[in-house]
Amino acid sequence: MSHTVEILSVGTELLLGSIANTDAQMLSQGLSELGLNVYWHTVVGDNPGRAREAVALAKSRADIIITTGGLGPTCDDLTKNVLAEAFGKELVFHEPSAQRIRSYFERTKRPMPESNMQQAMLPEGCTVLENDWGTAPGCAFEADGVHVIMLPGPPSECRPMFHYRAKPYLQSLSEGVIASHTLKLFGIGESSMEEQLRQQMNEMSNPTLAPYAKEGECELRVTAKADNDEEAQKLLKPTVEQIKTLFGNKVYGVDVKSLEQVVQTLLEEKGMTIGVAESITGGLLAKRLTDLPGVSKVFKGGIVSYTNEVKQAVLGVPEELLNRCGAVSAPVAQAMAEGARRVLGVDIALSATGVAGPDKDDRGNEVGTAFVAIATPEGSYVRELHLGNRPMRERLRTQTAHHAFDLARRYLSGLSYEH
Amino acid sequence: MSHTVEILSVGTELLLGSIANTDAQMLSQGLSELGLNVYWHTVVGDNPGRAREAVALAKSRADIIITTGGLGPTCDDLTKNVLAEAFGKELVFHEPSAQRIRSYFERTKRPMPESNMQQAMLPEGCTVLENDWGTAPGCAFEADGVHVIMLPGPPSECRPMFHYRAKPYLQSLSEGVIASHTLKLFGIGESSMEEQLRQQMNEMSNPTLAPYAKEGECELRVTAKADNDEEAQKLLKPTVEQIKTLFGNKVYGVDVKSLEQVVQTLLEEKGMTIGVAESITGGLLAKRLTDLPGVSKVFKGGIVSYTNEVKQAVLGVPEELLNRCGAVSAPVAQAMAEGARRVLGVDIALSATGVAGPDKDDRGNEVGTAFVAIATPEGSYVRELHLGNRPMRERLRTQTAHHAFDLARRYLSGLSYEH
Numbered sequence: 001m002s003h004t005v006e007i008l009s010v011g012t013e014l015l016l017g018s019i020a021n022t023d024a025q026m027l028s029q030g031l032s033e034l035g036l037n038v039y040w041h042t043v044v045g046d047n048p049g050r051a052r053e054a055v056a057l058a059k060s061r062a063d064i065i066i067t068t069g070g071l072g073p074t075c076d077d078l079t080k081n082v083l084a085e086a087f088g089k090e091l092v093f094h095e096p097s098a099q100r101i102r103s104y105f106e107r108t109k110r111p112m113p114e115s116n117m118q119q120a121m122l123p124e125g126c127t128v129l130e131n132d133w134g135t136a137p138g139c140a141f142e143a144d145g146v147h148v149i150m151l152p153g154p155p156s157e158c159r160p161m162f163h164y165r166a167k168p169y170l171q172s173l174s175e176g177v178i179a180s181h182t183l184k185l186f187g188i189g190e191s192s193m194e195e196q197l198r199q200q201m202n203e204m205s206n207p208t209l210a211p212y213a214k215e216g217e218c219e220l221r222v223t224a225k226a227d228n229d230e231e232a233q234k235l236l237k238p239t240v241e242q243i244k245t246l247f248g249n250k251v252y253g254v255d256v257k258s259l260e261q262v263v264q265t266l267l268e269e270k271g272m273t274i275g276v277a278e279s280i281t282g283g284l285l286a287k288r289l290t291d292l293p294g295v296s297k298v299f300k301g302g303i304v305s306y307t308n309e310v311k312q313a314v315l316g317v318p319e320e321l322l323n324r325c326g327a328v329s330a331p332v333a334q335a336m337a338e339g340a341r342r343v344l345g346v347d348i349a350l351s352a353t354g355v356a357g358p359d360k361d362d363r364g365n366e367v368g369t370a371f372v373a374i375a376t377p378e379g380s381y382v383r384e385l386h387l388g389n390r391p392m393r394e395r396l397r398t399q400t401a402h403h404a405f406d407l408a409r410r411y412l413s414g415l416s417y418e419h
Numbered sequence: 420m421s422h423t424v425e426i427l428s429v430g431t432e433l434l435l436g437s438i439a440n441t442d443a444q445m446l447s448q449g450l451s452e453l454g455l456n457v458y459w460h461t462v463v464g465d466n467p468g469r470a471r472e473a474v475a476l477a478k479s480r481a482d483i484i485i486t487t488g489g490l491g492p493t494c495d496d497l498t499k500n501v502l503a504e505a506f507g508k509e510l511v512f513h514e515p516s517a518q519r520i521r522s523y524f525e526r527t528k529r530p531m532p533e534s535n536m537q538q539a540m541l542p543e544g545c546t547v548l549e550n551d552w553g554t555a556p557g558c559a560f561e562a563d564g565v566h567v568i569m570l571p572g573p574p575s576e577c578r579p580m581f582h583y584r585a586k587p588y589l590q591s592l593s594e595g596v597i598a599s600h601t602l603k604l605f606g607i608g609e610s611s612m613e614e615q616l617r618q619q620m621n622e623m624s625n626p627t628l629a630p631y632a633k634e635g636e637c638e639l640r641v642t643a644k645a646d647n648d649e650e651a652q653k654l655l656k657p658t659v660e661q662i663k664t665l666f667g668n669k670v671y672g673v674d675v676k677s678l679e680q681v682v683q684t685l686l687e688e689k690g691m692t693i694g695v696a697e698s699i700t701g702g703l704l705a706k707r708l709t710d711l712p713g714v715s716k717v718f719k720g721g722i723v724s725y726t727n728e729v730k731q732a733v734l735g736v737p738e739e740l741l742n743r744c745g746a747v748s749a750p751v752a753q754a755m756a757e758g759a760r761r762v763l764g765v766d767i768a769l770s771a772t773g774v775a776g777p778d779k780d781d782r783g784n785e786v787g788t789a790f791v792a793i794a795t796p797e798g799s800y801v802r803e804l805h806l807g808n809r810p811m812r813e814r815l816r817t818q819t820a821h822h823a824f825d826l827a828r829r830y831l832s833g834l835s836y837e838h
Binding site for chain 2: 009012013014015016017018019020021022024025026027028029030031032038039040041042043044045047050054057072073104107108109110111113115116133154156160210212275276278281282283284285286287288289290291293294295296299300301302303304305306307309310313314343344345357358393394397
């Protein structure tokens with residue numbers, strides 16, 4: 001039997017537009033990977049009447065209901081109350097959860113508001129999903145032929161709670177096995193990728209191929225269903241190989257998170273270190289690298305040189321060069337990378353300089369013009385970018401960072417810098 | 420009469436989690452500002468049966484239905500077909516829209532797939548919402564006492580279509596005026612904030628008070644309805660003042676985006692410059708500052724010193740200090756800030772050092788231990804943080820950055836550093 005899922009999010013902040021429903025996105029992605037069909041997302045506010053109606057509807061049409069939000073003391077634990085009522089369950093005090101909540105506050109050295117103890121009230125007979133990332137425990141139960149899973153709303157809690165608590169519970173409900181691999185591509189547009197794959201995609205049924213575009217990168221997810229993982233992998237392999245052949249070294253990895261993660265892995269393999277010098281990206285290169293756990297083995301540091309003075313004083317970019325070519329130029333990008341390599345004492349250094357807007361720079365460089373460079377023991381290379389002046393500041397910076405990491409991954413993989 | 424709105428999004432990509440429903444967020448924000456009550460978000464896939472059910476439900480409970488997505492040729496114009504059917508309307512060919520679609524393709528120099536002509540089929544008697552940002556026109560009509568507005572799904576089209584086309588249509592439906600102010604707080608937990616406000620919140624009806632927690636910060640939105648803006652502002656003022664008094668300098672701004680934005684404004688007012696030295700935040704301080712347009716007037720640069728060598732070589736932190744106290748210590752945080760102030764030639768410098776995990780550091784400092792410091796012309800100050808070892812890496816870094824910016828905003832506002 002194929003399960004149908006409704007994701008029910010409770011929170012007035014969603015209806016006011018204070019936040020986007022990223023929980024629903026994260027859950028949908030994870031549930032699809034488990035082979036479960038998400039058919040509905042519903043959002044209601046912290047309103048018992050509408051929450052009750054939404055739960056009744058979900059109960060009538062889905063056989064798995066996953067709720068997010070409404071578990072905190074501030075909304076009177078709306079979700080738990082409404083779900084327990086809909087499925088005829090009492091809320092009972094769960095001492096181990098109370099203990100965990102108390103020690104959470106002790107650890108973070110904050111006084112515990114009495115209202116937090118409400119969070120230890122849980123539906124009778126449920127499976128408690130321990131929350132190691134916040135105070136509100138989640139829970140799961142089956143009743144009236146429906147599986148109910150309640151997760152906390154804050155994305156920093158919802159994500160790990162899904163991954164480490166709800167997923168194992170759900171995996172047991174899924175029949176057969178779904179396996180997938182995700183190929184990551186950089187340097188190709190989504191429509192051009194899709195055009196090259198369209199016929200193939202239409203003809204395939206198992207495995208299936210799903211393309212996504214994400215902030216200037218592309219993803220291709222190949223998914224197969226089979227009786228067991230070995231069979232599924234056998235189905236996946238030829239398609240993965242075929243795509244790799246088709247797109248060549250635009251494919252930068254399979255089942256990897258990001259360009260920077262590939263760079264980290266390659267640096268570790270080679271025992272090399274990296275540093276960065278940033279102007280347009282303003283800390284984004286360093287930030288993305290230090291988002292990676294364990295990166296301190298290979299990343300030594302970075303310089304954010306937002307002014308010419310800092311470019312000169314800290315990175316040693318010659319004043320003459322800045323005057324002659326301007327801060328947004330290939331020679332300055334190269335000098336920044338080489339300066340960072342020297343100052344930080346690293347094997348390879350990346351740099352980025354460009355115009356993020358809102359206005360042209362004083363040399364008349366258009367918004368979207370940028371240079372990324374790499375300095376290595378074997379010399380330096382600069383890539384010139386014209387990213388168009390329509391994308392927003394954030395997106396220009398993101399794309400520029402992609403290109404910088406792409407240089408590093410190409411150097412470390414022994415590939416041509418040309419993309 | 421107070422209108423209730425349902426936002427109905429059609430798109431399998433939302434149910435697969437390929438994208439977040441940012442359209443619903445953007446619309447919710449805009450609709451709330453218009454004083455319209457968004458009570459439901461619903462998402463269904465490109466499935467006529469479930470779309471029909473969702474429309475029937477929306478029609479029964481909302482008096483404004485706004486749809487996003489499902490207007491393109493690839494989904495057979497699902498949304499238009501289903502909505503027209505539900506309200507007993509025919510789709511008729513709209514020549515001006517056809518003309519616009521043809522010229523859109525001419526302008527972008529692409530051949531027009533024949534299927535795009537479907538997009539010129541619109542419900543009889545509707546108000547056509549011209550799409551200057553893509554091919555699919557939107558439309559609006561009133562039938563059976565319900566207002567229906569259909570907008571295209573891609574956020575780059577949905578946003579301007581709402582702002583320039585749907586809003587003028589909706590404004591005529593809204594009676595009176597809604598005004599709101601958002602107070603931002605740092606240094607207080609959501610539950611403790613709410614406990615102090617609970618009674619008041621329950622007693623208030625106009626203005627109303629809505630609290631939110633966001634990545635370690637808190638927000639309080641005060642909203643009032645009145646006949647005109649002046650009246651609304653009169654209602655808001657005493658409440659805003661009352662909250663400011665209640666929470667003192669934990670309130671860091673009204674209608675501001677972020678701590679760093681407040682810091683930017685204060686620096687501009689005082690004609691001062693800022694720089695940063697980062698270990699645990701690894702570029703996040705610089706990145707958040709450079710996210711702000713126009714920040715180059717006050718931000719000169721940053722050093723990401725992820726190793727002791729870089730702390731010594733670039734920031735001039737004494738080796739003896741690093742050996743004696745360890746990299747995660749108050750003296751090193753102070754030396755980093757002072758080093759950055761000197762090296763970058765700025766008026767004030769912020770620093771952050773700490774343990775983001777996954778493991779304790781070599782001195783046995785727990786994950787979540789951090790020090791943020793500020794160096795100013797009048798001297799330095801260090802704040803010690805114990806953020807708990809459970810939050811994820813990302814959240815620890817975000818919170819540490821908040822604290823660093825809080826030091827700057829307190830210094831620049833002449834407040835005590837104690838929070």
